Amino acid sequence: MSYTILLIDDEEEMCLSLADVLSMKGYSVRYTTDPLDVPRMLAHEKFDLLIMDIKMPKMSGIDLLNVIKTRNPAIAVIMITGYPTIENAVQAMKYGALNFYVKPLKLTKLLQEIQELAAKSERKRTQQPSHHPIVTREAAVQDILDTIAGAAPTSAPVLITGESGTGKELVANSLHQLSPRRDKPFVKVNCAALPENLLESELFGHEKGAFTGAVKERKGRFELAHTGTILLDEIGDMSLKTQAKILRVLQEQEFERVGGVHTIKTDSRVIAATNKHLKKLIEAHTFREDLYYRLSVITIHLPPLRERPKDILPLTDYFIAHYNSIYQKQIQGVSQEVQWFLSIHKWPGNVRELKNCIERAVIFCQQDVIGIEHLAAQYKEIIATPTAADYEQTLENLNRDMILDALGKSKGVKKKAADLLNINRRTLYNRMKKFGIDA
Numbered sequence: 001m002s003y004t005i006l007l008i009d010d011e012e013e014m015c016l017s018l019a020d021v022l023s024m025k026g027y028s029v030r031y032t033t034d035p036l037d038v039p040r041m042l043a044h045e046k047f048d049l050l051i052m053d054i055k056m057p058k059m060s061g062i063d064l065l066n067v068i069k070t071r072n073p074a075i076a077v078i079m080i081t082g083y084p085t086i087e088n089a090v091q092a093m094k095y096g097a098l099n100f101y102v103k104p105l106k107l108t109k110l111l112q113e114i115q116e117l118a119a120k121s122e123r124k125r126t127q128q129p130s131h132h133p134i135v136t137r138e139a140a141v142q143d144i145l146d147t148i149a150g151a152a153p154t155s156a157p158v159l160i161t162g163e164s165g166t167g168k169e170l171v172a173n174s175l176h177q178l179s180p181r182r183d184k185p186f187v188k189v190n191c192a193a194l195p196e197n198l199l200e201s202e203l204f205g206h207e208k209g210a211f212t213g214a215v216k217e218r219k220g221r222f223e224l225a226h227t228g229t230i231l232l233d234e235i236g237d238m239s240l241k242t243q244a245k246i247l248r249v250l251q252e253q254e255f256e257r258v259g260g261v262h263t264i265k266t267d268s269r270v271i272a273a274t275n276k277h278l279k280k281l282i283e284a285h286t287f288r289e290d291l292y293y294r295l296s297v298i299t300i301h302l303p304p305l306r307e308r309p310k311d312i313l314p315l316t317d318y319f320i321a322h323y324n325s326i327y328q329k330q331i332q333g334v335s336q337e338v339q340w341f342l343s344i345h346k347w348p349g350n351v352r353e354l355k356n357c358i359e360r361a362v363i364f365c366q367q368d369v370i371g372i373e374h375l376a377a378q379y380k381e382i383i384a385t386p387t388a389a390d391y392e393q394t395l396e397n398l399n400r401d402m403i404l405d406a407l408g409k410s411k412g413v414k415k416k417a418a419d420l421l422n423i424n425r426r427t428l429y430n431r432m433k434k435f436g437i438d439a
């Protein structure tokens with residue numbers, strides 16, 4: 001897994017030249033010239049190190065450092081400045097910067113420090129596998145968790161299907177994290193994002209001169225994923241020619257680079273994901289049947305969120321807690337009206353849509369509880385239509401289902417069921433009575 005660095009400097013030239021040097025050293029580098037972009041970027045992407053300028057017109061690097069460090073104390077930050085003052089240096093250290101460099105930069109020293117930081121982070125990463133919980137209260141998804149636990153220790157291919165945003169990548173990640181390969185690379189390739197030739201060079205690498213623009217030899221993702229796991233996302237969009245090459249990798253564990261003659265062996269566990277119906281693609285002769293059978297030794301189908309109503313509120317709570325910590329809020333939950341809306345909405349974008357909806361609401365909510373007014377405009381329109389009766393009925397069904405579910409899980413032990421629901425025993429009895437559930 002590569003070490004990811006974010007450069008923040010209002011001078012684009014500076015970002016580009018530093019990005020060039022760092023990418024050559026093998027780091028993943030992103031940059032922005034706008035300090036106000038940074039909190040959002042940090043909320044969406046994982047960065048290991050920030051290198052930022054102090055003097056920027058929209059916001060000083062020191063103020064930004066302060067904001068970042070209060071939200072994200074573990075992130076490593078190095079400050080740079082063309083106008084060093086003792087006061088700035090003291091403040092930078094006080095707010096938790098690791099170091100303070102003066103422009104023009106002494107690159108050797110900076111690169112050495114980054115190399116040490118990257119090595120340290122790698123050591124830490126291999127000691128503690130990252131943890132992305134799959135939140136669920138649905139029996140169907142709990143079965144999936146069992147399948148993941150069973151499949152993870154093996155190197156068998158896994159095919160993950162489901163609509164966009166249902167958590168396919170999250171499942172792939174869990175399979176990797178729970179496997180003996182967890183300390184080795186997890187490499188993801190989006191097969192729909194590139195035309196056939198580029199995808200092949202991305203997957204298998206190329207030799208120097210293999211095609212116009214191939215100025216250097218380049219390793220492909222299968223080589224990078226050696227001993228680890230490779231996720232072939234959107235595999236339904238892959239051309240038949242590339243599918244043939246993937247089949248060979250699955251059968252023989254070998255391939256050649258584009259333009260290459262040497263056969264390269266690979267030991268990478270293949271996980272494929274798609275939101276397409278592969279059997280239909282086979283009928284339409286755009287997907288190889290033999291590849292399908294190879295890939296689908298273990299298949300995991302993630303149902304759309306609209307078919308997992310019991311997951312909506314637990315996921316909502318989980319995302320509120322997640323964004324509370326990112327945006328430094330203390331939001332306790334959602335109003336009844338929002339709860340109702342969350343449960344009737346069809347979520348065409350699935351969990352990703354719910355996650356985005358909650359992020360937006362957390363940002364705009366200045367109170368303890370998220371209300372309709374904090375939701376995006378498209379949701380407010382939907383809410384404007386239903387009747388009060390729909391509202392009551394849905395809430396009621398939801399609560400009833402949750403109680404039955406908790407009673408099932410606790411095998412009828414009321415105290416346990418009440419604990420699961422986070423209510424006291426008396427409230428549980430009252431609600432059971434109201435819903436006509438036998439005690």
Ligand SMILES: Nc1ncnc2c1ncn2[C@@H]1O[C@H](COP(=O)(O)OP(=O)(O)OP(=O)(O)O)[C@@H](O)[C@H]1O
Pocket residue numbers: 133134135136162163164165166167168169170171233275315318351352355
């Ligand atoms: N059960 C879950 N618990 C917690 N987070 C989830 C769950 N399911 C999905 N997510 C989160 O929702 C977002 C979308 O999930 P993910 O990217 O895995 O979906 P996907 O099916 O791979 O989507 P696509 O087909 O568009 O690539 C991610 O941020 C993921 O972490």
